[in-house]
Amino acid sequence: MKKLVSVVAAAAMVGLAALSMTSCGAAKSKAQGKVLNICVWNEEFQSRFNDYFAKAGLVPEDVKVNWIITPNQGNAYQNKLDELLLSQENAPADEKVDLFLVEADYALKYVDSPYVLDVKKDIGLTDADLANQYKYTKDVMTDSKGRLRGVTWQACPGGFVYRRSIAKAVLGTDDPAEVQKALGDWDRFDAVAAQAKAKGYFMLSGFDDDYRVFSDNVTTPCVKDGKINVDAQIRRWVMQTKEYTDKGYNNKANLWSNESFKGASKNGKVFGYFGPAWFIDFCLAPATLDDPNAEKKLGNGSYGDWAFCMGPQGFSWGGTWICAAAGSDNVDLIKKIMYTMTCDKETMVKIAKEASDFVNNEPAMREVAASDYQNPFLGGQNHIALFLDSAKSISKATMTPYDQGFAEKIQGAMADYYNGDVDEATAWDNFYKSLKELYPNLQK
Numbered sequence: 001m002k003k004l005v006s007v008v009a010a011a012a013m014v015g016l017a018a019l020s021m022t023s024c025g026a027a028k029s030k031a032q033g034k035v036l037n038i039c040v041w042n043e044e045f046q047s048r049f050n051d052y053f054a055k056a057g058l059v060p061e062d063v064k065v066n067w068i069i070t071p072n073q074g075n076a077y078q079n080k081l082d083e084l085l086l087s088q089e090n091a092p093a094d095e096k097v098d099l100f101l102v103e104a105d106y107a108l109k110y111v112d113s114p115y116v117l118d119v120k121k122d123i124g125l126t127d128a129d130l131a132n133q134y135k136y137t138k139d140v141m142t143d144s145k146g147r148l149r150g151v152t153w154q155a156c157p158g159g160f161v162y163r164r165s166i167a168k169a170v171l172g173t174d175d176p177a178e179v180q181k182a183l184g185d186w187d188r189f190d191a192v193a194a195q196a197k198a199k200g201y202f203m204l205s206g207f208d209d210d211y212r213v214f215s216d217n218v219t220t221p222c223v224k225d226g227k228i229n230v231d232a233q234i235r236r237w238v239m240q241t242k243e244y245t246d247k248g249y250n251n252k253a254n255l256w257s258n259e260s261f262k263g264a265s266k267n268g269k270v271f272g273y274f275g276p277a278w279f280i281d282f283c284l285a286p287a288t289l290d291d292p293n294a295e296k297k298l299g300n301g302s303y304g305d306w307a308f309c310m311g312p313q314g315f316s317w318g319g320t321w322i323c324a325a326a327g328s329d330n331v332d333l334i335k336k337i338m339y340t341m342t343c344d345k346e347t348m349v350k351i352a353k354e355a356s357d358f359v360n361n362e363p364a365m366r367e368v369a370a371s372d373y374q375n376p377f378l379g380g381q382n383h384i385a386l387f388l389d390s391a392k393s394i395s396k397a398t399m400t401p402y403d404q405g406f407a408e409k410i411q412g413a414m415a416d417y418y419n420g421d422v423d424e425a426t427a428w429d430n431f432y433k434s435l436k437e438l439y440p441n442l443q444k
Helices: 002-010 012-018 044-054 073-086 107-111 119-123 135-140 164-171 176-182 186-198 211-215 232-247 258-262 277-287 331-342 345-355 362-369 384-393 403-418 424-438
Strands: 035-040 064-069 099-103 157-163 204-206 250-253 272-276 306-309 320-324
Touching: 035 044, 035 073, 044 064, 044 320, 044 331, 044 345, 073 403, 099 107, 107 135, 119 320, 119 331, 157 164, 157 277, 157 384, 164 176, 164 186, 164 306, 176 306, 186 232, 204 258, 204 272, 211 232, 211 403, 232 250, 232 403, 250 258, 258 277, 272 277, 320 331, 345 362, 362 384, 403 424
Parallel strands: 035 064, 035 099, 204 250
Antiparallel strands: 099 320, 157 272, 157 306
16 A cells, blocks of 8 residues: 555656556445545535535435545645545545545546546436536546546636726726726737836736636647647746736735735735636635625725626636545435536526536526626626636646646746746746656656
8 A cells, every 4th residue: 555655646647547446446335324525625615515515404414524625735635635545445434535526737637547436327417417517517527438527516717807996097997898898818918017007006916817817728738748848828928927027017926825815905906816706706805805704895805896807818717526436435425415516506506696606507607697696796796697608618628637736836936037036947947847856757
């Protein structure tokens, strides 16, 4: 077992796919377990599960839900999950992993592994159950034999979330249609960044704010035939970010840092942030509150002083898929969770209206888009309609199992370049070195 764990740690992207698991296969258990173990990296799915499954009384009274939370950064979550899955066969029943979540950045690592149950054959969801989900969300989790290995409650088209008061100061309007005209391509976006700077504002918070816009529009994968590949869109991001840093169009913050979100506070000077619906609700909105324990309304920090437009380039970012672990003794409960949280239209509409998430159900999203729904964080805007077309057009054809590591390492290496600590050539050398250290099987 120690040898297997070391293999996964040394070559994270090839370990799980190469290993086999003999007796913890896909057979359904007759007796349902009394502990439901769920592996996650933050509390997003936990909150959705509690609000829309547990509170609906759908967890059996004799079942304990145990959350195993390991942060995502630095592959920590994947390393912990790999360790648990490799121990699954010999783990006591109450300690076996039942559900685990994966992100788009590394979903492929698990899709073709023997550690994930077939959503249809093993869990029991039908094509009819899954019919209203966006196609790309199923494509991502379909293995080389055509088996669906995971489902999600969300789709993740993205856009630009901007500060209404700053838009008025810079552009003379905060109307989403007018702001979109001003930001409709990168040339216009750059021009507004210069205007914002002249008015004392930052167009973006930091180095990585628009990385996902560029990385989601690559035409080639980050690894080709075992070699590290840097697409032209990634090089364009490097060039633009260096320019924005040198000209003072960003405040030199790193993504997810306190400094980044401080730009969204009541006295913050950041024009806007790129992100999908989950970023708006789960990440940005809480950061705008002066008092997180008080009512979420206009006047509490910058809450409500925001709006949404599509921005200069369409993109998607992220996504969280629910996978059933081979060897689980809670298959019946897992089926109920997967159906309720990803297929049931009524639940999907509730999540969209109450949590402002863009959910993985096309009829539900059309219903919300056509309704009188108002997002209080976005000043009462119903932004869902802006997502409808882009959600249908999302493609993940360039995905690889290396995407998370690639993103983290290039952002880290280039930060030194943006800050002037190293020249560009050194930053690239450092990037290749750090990525090869993470994935020793890759070559430059």
